[in-house]
Amino acid sequence: MKNTIKNIAALFLIFIFSGSLANAQGWSVPSSAKKKQNPYEATAKNISSGKKIYNLNCKSCHGDPTMANMLPLAPVAPTDLGSQNFLVQSSDGEIYYKVNKGQGAMPTFEKTLSDEDKWMVITFLRSFDKNKKERQQVAEIKNPEVTDVKLELKVNEAEKNMSAKLSGVTKTGKRVGLQGIEMSFLVKRSFGFLDVSGEDPYTNEKGDVQIQFPKDLPGDREGQVNMLVKVTDDAFYGKLEEARVVTLGVPTDPVNPLDERAMWGTRANAPIWIIVTFVGGVVGIWSVIFLVLFQMIKLPKLASKQD
Amino acid sequence: MNDLPKQKETTLSFEKIKKDILHPMQNHKGLELWIVFLIAVISVCGWAYYIQLKDGLGVTGMRDYVSWGLYIANFVFFVAVSLVGMLISSILGLLRIDWITPISRIAEIIAVAFVAVAGLVIVLDMGRPDRVLNVMIHGRFQSPILWDVTVITTYLTVSALLLILPMIPDLAICKKELTKASPIMKKLYNILSLGYINTPEQHKHLHKMIRTLMVLIVPIGLAIHTVTSWLFAATLRNGWDTTIFGPYFVAGAFVAGAAALIIAMYFFRVNYKLQDYITDLQFDKMGKLLVAVCLVYLYFNLNEFLVPGYKMKTGDDVHLKELFYGHWAIMFWSSQLLGNIIPIILLVYKKFRKPLPIMIISLFVLAGAWFKRYVIVIPTLLHPHLPIQNVPENFVHYYPTAIEVSVTVLSFALVLLIITVLSKIFPVVPIVETAESKGIEVKIDA
Numbered sequence: 038m039k040n041t042i043k044n045i046a047a048l049f050l051i052f053i054f055s056g057s058l059a060n061a062q063g064w065s066v067p068s069s070a071k072k073k074q075n076p077y078e079a080t081a082k083n084i085s086s087g088k089k090i091y092n093l094n095c096k097s098c099h100g101d102p103t104m105a106n107m108l109p110l111a112p113v114a115p116t117d118l119g120s121q122n123f124l125v126q127s128s129d130g131e132i133y134y135k136v137n138k139g140q141g142a143m144p145t146f147e148k149t150l151s152d153e154d155k156w157m158v159i160t161f162l163r164s165f166d167k168n169k170k171e172r173q174q175v176a177e178i179k180n181p182e183v184t185d186v187k188l189e190l191k192v193n194e195a196e197k198n199m200s201a202k203l204s205g206v207t208k209t210g211k212r213v214g215l216q217g218i219e220m221s222f223l224v225k226r227s228f229g230f231l232d233v234s235g236e237d238p239y240t241n242e243k244g245d246v247q248i249q250f251p252k253d254l255p256g257d258r259e260g261q262v263n264m265l266v267k268v269t270d271d272a273f274y275g276k277l278e279e280a281r282v283v284t285l286g287v288p289t290d291p292v293n294p295l296d297e298r299a300m301w302g303t304r305a306n307a308p309i310w311i312i313v314t315f316v317g318g319v320v321g322i323w324s325v326i327f328l329v330l331f332q333m334i335k336l337p338k339l340a341s342k343q344d
Numbered sequence: 345m346n347d348l349p350k351q352k353e354t355t356l357s358f359e360k361i362k363k364d365i366l367h368p369m370q371n372h373k374g375l376e377l378w379i380v381f382l383i384a385v386i387s388v389c390g391w392a393y394y395i396q397l398k399d400g401l402g403v404t405g406m407r408d409y410v411s412w413g414l415y416i417a418n419f420v421f422f423v424a425v426s427l428v429g430m431l432i433s434s435i436l437g438l439l440r441i442d443w444i445t446p447i448s449r450i451a452e453i454i455a456v457a458f459v460a461v462a463g464l465v466i467v468l469d470m471g472r473p474d475r476v477l478n479v480m481i482h483g484r485f486q487s488p489i490l491w492d493v494t495v496i497t498t499y500l501t502v503s504a505l506l507l508i509l510p511m512i513p514d515l516a517i518c519k520k521e522l523t524k525a526s527p528i529m530k531k532l533y534n535i536l537s538l539g540y541i542n543t544p545e546q547h548k549h550l551h552k553m554i555r556t557l558m559v560l561i562v563p564i565g566l567a568i569h570t571v572t573s574w575l576f577a578a579t580l581r582n583g584w585d586t587t588i589f590g591p592y593f594v595a596g597a598f599v600a601g602a603a604a605l606i607i608a609m610y611f612f613r614v615n616y617k618l619q620d621y622i623t624d625l626q627f628d629k630m631g632k633l634l635v636a637v638c639l640v641y642l643y644f645n646l647n648e649f650l651v652p653g654y655k656m657k658t659g660d661d662v663h664l665k666e667l668f669y670g671h672w673a674i675m676f677w678s679s680q681l682l683g684n685i686i687p688i689i690l691l692v693y694k695k696f697r698k699p700l701p702i703m704i705i706s707l708f709v710l711a712g713a714w715f716k717r718y719v720i721v722i723p724t725l726l727h728p729h730l731p732i733q734n735v736p737e738n739f740v741h742y743y744p745t746a747i748e749v750s751v752t753v754l755s756f757a758l759v760l761l762i763i764t765v766l767s768k769i770f771p772v773v774p775i776v777e778t779a780e781s782k783g784i785e786v787k788i789d790a
Contacts, residue, residue, distance in 0.1 A: 300486045307485040315485045315494075322498055325560050329505065329553050336512070337539030339546045 066134045073130030077156045079164060081217040082239050085270055087161025089219075090154045094146070102165050110142050119165040132159050180215050181207050186274040190266055192283050199283065200247040201266050203240050205274070214244020218268055222248050224286075225263035238269075256286020358784050361621075365771045365778075366521055368616040372768075375615075379764055385757040392750030393468065401471045403747045408732065410725040410742035415469035417721040418752050421600065421714050422462035422759070423496070423572050424593070428601025429455025429503050430565030431637075433510075434558045443629050445781050446621045446773045450608050452507040453772070454601070457762035459500045459568075465755050466493075488574045491567075499568045502561045507766075508536060509554050513776035516540040516788045529769060542776070542788045569593045576720070582663040583724040586652075592644045598637040599684070600713035603706040606630050608763070610703035612772050621773045624698060631697030634709070638688045645680065663727050672723050675715050683712010 077083050091102075095118070100106035102119020116123050118132075127135075136155050139145035146155065163169060183205025192199045199222070203215045218240045223230035233251055240246045256262040262285060267278030298306050396403050406413045432451035436444045444451075467473045483490035515537035519530065540546055573593035576584040586592075606627065613622040652660050653668070667676045687705045690696045696705060722742055732739065744752075779786050 302486070304482065304484040304486075311485045315491070319494060319498075322560065322564065325556065326498075326501060326505070329509075329556055332549070332553050333509075333538060336546055336549060339549055340539045340541050340543060 064135055064140060066131050070134040071128050071130045073128075073133055075129040075133075075156050075159055075163070077153070077160055079160050079169075082219065083157055083160045084164045085219040085239075087157035087159070087164075088270060090150070091158050091161055094150065095158065098142075102162060113141055115143065118162050121165075121167055124162065124166040125168065129156075129159050129163065132162065180217070181213065183207055183213065183215065183274075186215070186277060187212075188266065188268065188277050188279050190264075190279055190281055192281070192285070194284055197250045197252060197285055198247055199250060199264070199266075199285070200245055201240075201279075203244045203246075203268065203277075214240065214242065215274075216240055216242045216244060218244075218273060219270060220246050221265075221267050221269045223265040223267070224254065225265065230265060250283075250285040252287075254286050255289040256284070258288055258290060260284050260286045260288040262286040357782070358779050358786065361779055361784070362517060362521060362775055364618070364620065365616075365773050365775050366518070368618075369768055369771065370522065370524055372615070375764065375768060379761065379768075382757050382761040382764065386754055386761065389750040389754035389757065392747045393754060396747050396751065397473070403745060405743050405745045405748060407736075407739045407742075409728060409735070409739045410722055412469075412721050412725060413742060414718070414744040414748045414752055415465055417718040418714075418755060419462055419465040419469070420572055420593075420721065421717045422458045422465060422755070423569060424597035424600040424713065424717070425604045425710075426455045426458035426462060426499070426503070426601070427565055427569055427594070427597035428605050429459075429506065430561050431598050431601055432605065433506060434561045434565070438555075438558050438562075442781060443625055445777050446618075446623075447605065447609055447626055447630075449507070449511065449770075449774050450612060450767075450772055451601075451605050452503060452510075453763055453766045453770075454604055454608055455503045456500065456507050457759045457766065458604075459496060459503060460762065461755050461759045463493075463496050463500065464758070468751055468755065488571055488578050491571045492575060495564060495568045495571050499561070499564050502557055502564055506554070506557050506561060507770075509550065509557065510774060510777070511770060512537055512540045512550060513542055513786070513788060514771050514774060516542070517775055518771065520789055532769070540788065542786055566594060569597045576724075580729065581724050582659045582727055582729075583667075583720070586648065588644060588647060592641075592648055595637065595641040595644050596713065596716065599634070599641045600710060602630060602634045602637055603709035603713065606634065606706040607703055607710065610699055610706075612767065613699065616767075616772065618773055621778060627699045627702050628694070628697045631691045631702050634702075634706070635688055635691045638684050638691075638709070642684055642688065645684070659727070659729060663723060666723055666727070667719065672719055676719050679712040679716040679719060682708045683716060684709070 098108045098110070098115045099118050100108070100115075103117065105117045105120065107115040107117060133155060135143070136150070136158070137145060137147045139147075150158075186203065186205040189202045189204070190199060191202070201220050201222075203218055203220070204212050205215055206212050220234065220238045220240065221232060222234045222238065224233055225231075231254075233248065233254070235248050238246055238248060254262065261282050264281045264283050264285075265278060266281070267276075268274060271277075295302055295306065298308050300308065300311075302308075404413060404415075429452050432444050433448040437448060467476055470476060479489060479493050483493070515533050518525070519533040519537050522529070522533070525533070540550070570590035570593065573589040577586060577589035579585070609622050609626060609630070612618055649664070649667075653664050656664065666672050687709050690705055691702065696702060726740065726742065776786050776788075
């Protein structure tokens with residue numbers, strides 16, 4: 038949500054700055070900044086979380102890496118950050134500097150992204166660099182080629198935790214666990230999903246990942262909630278997800294705001310004071326009116342009284 | 345009254361008052377022609393309404409953004425004008441201000457006509473007028489709509505009573521004097537005069553009833569326009585979301601009502617030859633009253649626009665800029681200048697408070713009041729807080745269609761028709777009260 042707002046704000050900036058961009062200069066990155074090293078390893082986990090951050094913060098302008106589907110901004114369009122050209126020319130430190138400083142329509146992320154997040158994005162981008170194959174190899178760890186990938190869930194209601202197992206069948210016909218894959222554990226709420234995956238939702242060498250379900254999350258009357266568990270990144274094995282109703286929430290009697298007496302309620306649920314005021318006013322005023330009408334009848338009689 | 349010394353001239357004068365006031369009701373050639381004209385207008389415009397009824401509200405310019413258009417602006421205007429009944433015959437009446445005697449009935453006639461048609465305008469604005477009773481059957485106490493319908497019906501009833509009750513002695517005179525009247529009218533006078541022969545008991549009894557209603561109509565009158573303002577102020581919208589809307593509307597209503605009364609006074613004075621009754625004094629006093637209420641309204645306007653204009657809150661700013669120097673500037677400033685500020689300046693001078701000049705000024709004030717309502721209702725609707733995405737072009741503008749204009753003309757013609765008919769069957773200047781205020785003996789035969 039916060040990031041959506043950031044993106045919208047960034048889009049506004051585009052319009053504001055697009056005028057001044059007309060005479061934009063090239064980037065000037067100090068050579069000391071260029072030498073800065075990425076302190077994070079190109080593990081599958083880091084790449085995966087880098088991708089997440091990229092999708093939220095950068096994709097709206099830069100498009101998908103290597104796809105060259107960026108926003109056609111004028112006068113300088115955002116670079117395809119996965120293109121070999123760009124990756125060859127830029128050191129990690131250089132990208133880091135540019136992301137921090139921004140230029141023209143490119144917003145500054147100095148304050149809006151943590152250092153770790155920025156390095157994760159850079160790790161992710163670097164995974165497209167063909168010259169760094171050896172690293173990428175490291176990144177795409179050990180998982181053998183598999184078919185028939187399966188996602189199995191196990192729920193422990195007493196401990197309030199749940200685990201997922203990701204496995205596939207190798208060429209030799211053996212079912213093995215898939216390692217280092219990020220999973221998302223999502224709980225359906227009124228508007229969209231709540232991510233309860235926690236800090237480290239990556240499968241271990243057996244293909245297992247376990248998460249602790251929050252202790253205070255309201256469910257329905259029986260404490261049931263709708264869960265959706267999925268492999269975060271469709272790029273690995275395609276869309277893989279499993280929906281399940283689990284009894285892990287706190288049993289909660291739903292409050293229908295229409296059930297209470299309120300200004301927004303139905304007529305039957307109008308606040309007492311407003312009913313009393315209305316009915317009282319109508320009855321009060323109309324009794325006086327009827328009283329006067331009734332008095333009118335007396336008028337002809339008063340004429341004869343005179344005689 | 346009965347114990348006053350009998351004088352020959354004064355008895356004659358009472359005859360003269362009766363003759364002066366009753367004569368034009370039956371011997372006014374132009375009046376019938378005028379009524380025929382109004383009925384013709386109503387019939388033609390009725391055709392427009394028929395089309396709207398047949399084809400639905402799509403024939404109007406109203407769309408999802410502007411769902412309250414010309415009709416509601418007109419409704420607010422009518423309600424505003426009708427408030428003059430409460431101002432003149434009740435507030436000033438209770439204060440025993442004597443110069444209102446000859447014009448209080450005109451004020452009451454205006455009130456009845458405008459509030460009756462105001463209620464009708466709401467029905468005209470409905471796509472399914474056959475469901476109007478649902479407002480009562482299913483209405484929510486929390487909704488200003490239910491309050492509005494209730495309070496308008498109540499105001500209409502009390503205004504009608506305040507028209508008829510003080511007229512009872514005059515009706516008794518009509519019964520005797522209007523020998524040429526049709527049998528139906530005679531019957532009407534007979535019934536409505538309730539056997540009144542001005543005995544002291546009857547006099548006392550009648551005035552007690554009238555005073556009760558005069559007090560009663562003050563809260564109802566305040567309520568009718570406050571509730572109407574709450575139809576707007578109870579919603580969260582730029583330009584309507586303000587706390588002073590109730591008193592603001594009431595103040596504006598006094599302006600519109602006073603102006604309408606002055607115009608009506610002028611036409612009755614000229615057409616019914618009532619120069620001896622609706623005198624320069626009444627115009628002079630009404631002019632001063634108009635200045636007073638205009639000043640109050642000006643003060644409210646200052647609050648209503650200067651304070652938000654100083655802050656220019658997001659949302660308000662678009663609305664206010666459109667009013668101050670955007671699309672609505674001409675309408676906004678002409679209603680403020682021609683309809684309020686310039687009239688105040690002119691009416692300070694006595695020579696502008698003579699009948700003809702003040703009538704012309706009042707025409708401007710009344711027209712300004714009408715456009716002011718239009719500027720209150722429509723621009724706000726064009727700037728919703730949550731705009732519709734990919735909104736069709738015709739949602740973001742509003743121009744009333746010929747149908748809407750015709751139906752609005754119909755409502756005006758109807759108001760004029762009601763005023764005309766009421767002034768044809770009832771004496772527009774109170775005969776007995778006028779005589780009493782001049783210390784002339786009143787004699788009503790049984």
